[in-house]
Amino acid sequence: MNHNWQLKDWPNFKYDLESLRPFFLEFALEWAEMKGMEKSLSKDLEEETLLNIMVSEAIKSSAIEGEFYSREDVMSSIKNKLGLNNSPLQVKDRYAKGISELMVIVRSGFQKPLSLEMLKNWHTILFIHSKKLRIGDWRVGEDPMQVISGQIGREQVHYEAPPSDRVSVEMERFVAWYNQPELPTKDTTDSALLMAAISHLYFESIHPFEDGNGRIGRAIAEKALAQSLNKSALLSISKSIEADKNAYYQALKDAQRSLEITDWIKYFVNIIITAIRDSKDLLIFLLTKTKYFDRYRDLLEERHIKVLGKMFDAGPEGFKGGMSAKKYMSITQVSKATATRDLQYLHQNGMLIQEGSGRSVRYTLNLDV
Secondary structure (H helix, E strand, O other): OOOHHHOOOOOOOEOOHHHHHHHHHHHHHHHHHHHHHHHOOOHHHHHHHHHHHHHHHHHHHHHHOOOOOOHHHHHHHHHHHHOOOOOOOOOOOHHHHHHHHHHHHHHHOOOOOOOHHHHHHHHHHHOOOOOOOOOOOOOOOOOOOEEEEOOOOOOEEEEEOOOHHHHHHHHHHHHHHHHOOOOOOOOHHHHHHHHHHHHHHHHHHHOOOOOOHHHHHHHHHHHHHHHHHOOOOOOOHHHHHHOOHHHHHHHHHHHOOOOEOHHHHHHHHHHHHHHHHHHHHHHHHHHHHHHHHHHHHHHOOHHHHHHHHHHHHOOOOOOOOOEOHHHHHHHHOOOHHHHHHHHHHHHHOOOEEEEOOHHHOEEEEOOOO
């Protein structure tokens, strides 16, 4: 089986622009609505939205690769990097710092041209604590870089990247293309979508690093989208991908067999559209949160606010498993009697919805405000 980089016209990707236009139009409509919603945000709410999206991107991009970090560690790390705390918050997992710092750097510097040094720096940031990898440089060695699945002895090779002695030349060509792409459209929105989809596929096909190619490749797609739109988009591409990782890997596998990538672009644009819709849901949720605390402010004590804030931090998906007396005790360090009494108080005043009874009783946010 030939891979895309082995084909005669590599890396001259081909696609049917006309068949992509309905997807571009759908994105444009969602994007326009999203921008309209953003205009209504206060500075604080816009900052909170961006923070939540960056946390989601960091967590989900890592989860796609089978690495899982706590939301609290990632949130604290990003806040530290953005200078949102009077004093730095403690981050227990040092590896969470790398992906968090990468998210901040990609978003804050999206206008800068892409460079080989930038990509190597991203890799260094991501793996600064690793003692096993070749950090901040391209992979070396004669062993093939393969994407494999299946049990030992029954492995299936889905893709094999160019040999390591070609990586340097391929990456120079990739960066040159990225900074001066020849696209068949002058429309800013269409160009942004093409750049995001093609740059991700192109980079993943080279697979230049020993590890971290997926996370850095998704960061490149995010940068390409923001750079083309001249605005850091309030969306998480990785959250949409992680929701169906199998579809993502299958789409990549199919695209890396050919230089005709129309189906890949359709897939990736749909991922971005889904990400916008998720962001709109998040915006509605955060606006509801603001109304919620405005309505109940005079009824809340400090520990109530701490617990409710923790529940809202879980986002539109909801606080996993609901709030129990045991969880309340852990968050506030109060007795079981106080936790039970507080939860009943919040329920009776309309702030929480009670589900179940006895030892299985749980509480969820009442967002009907």
